[in-house]
Amino acid sequence: MHCHVAYCSEELRLSQCALRFMSSKELFQDREVALVRAVEPMSRREIINREISGRLLLLMDAQEQRGRIRIENAATDAYNGAQELFDRVLSRADDWRTRGVLREPVVLTGREALIDYFRRQEASVAVRLRANRRKRESYLEYFLLIFTGAVIPLW
Structure with a gap:
């Protein structure tokens, strides 16, 4: 069977021959067929088959x-995309570093410190009031769901 392949490397042919075990009679017949093929001209069908193969x-x-060119182009595109993403990350990190310039700590006078304290208190009170309002709204919503029968109470 291995002799019917028209184009194959010598290494492939030898590996196929090494894996094929033949009796002495089969080996003699195989050599006889090979000798006849070498002496006789090839048939038209065999020539056509070799050309087709x-x-x-x-x-x-x-x-x-x-396929190799497509794979190479896809790999190049993926590498360039990763490189571009890496460059973007580095540039954003550089922007972040330059944006957060360290300032000298400002020493506030007594009046400025008191005003700053009240501003922070107002901000925290506003945050606390907003959180309490959201909590009340969620309780009211839950109560209305229980009242309408959409939810069964867990207590």
Whole structure:
């Protein structure tokens, strides 16, 4: 069977021959067929089959080359995308570092410190009031759901 392949490397042919175990009679018949093929001219059908298989091999090589080019282009695009993302991350990190310039600590006078304290208190009170309002709204919503029968109370 291994002799019917028209184009194959010598290494492949030898590996196929090494894996095939033949009796001495089969070996003699195989050599006889090979000798007859070497002496007699090939038939028209065999020539056509060899040409077809040669064209198919060329077609397979072309498809393999196109596939390799596609893979190479995809790998290049992926590498460039990763490099661009890395550059963007680095530039954002640089922007972040330059944005947060360290300032000298400002020493406030007594009056300014008192005003700053009241501002922070007002901000925290506003946050606390907003949180309490949200909590009341969620309790009211839950109560209305229980009242309408949409939810069964857990207590």
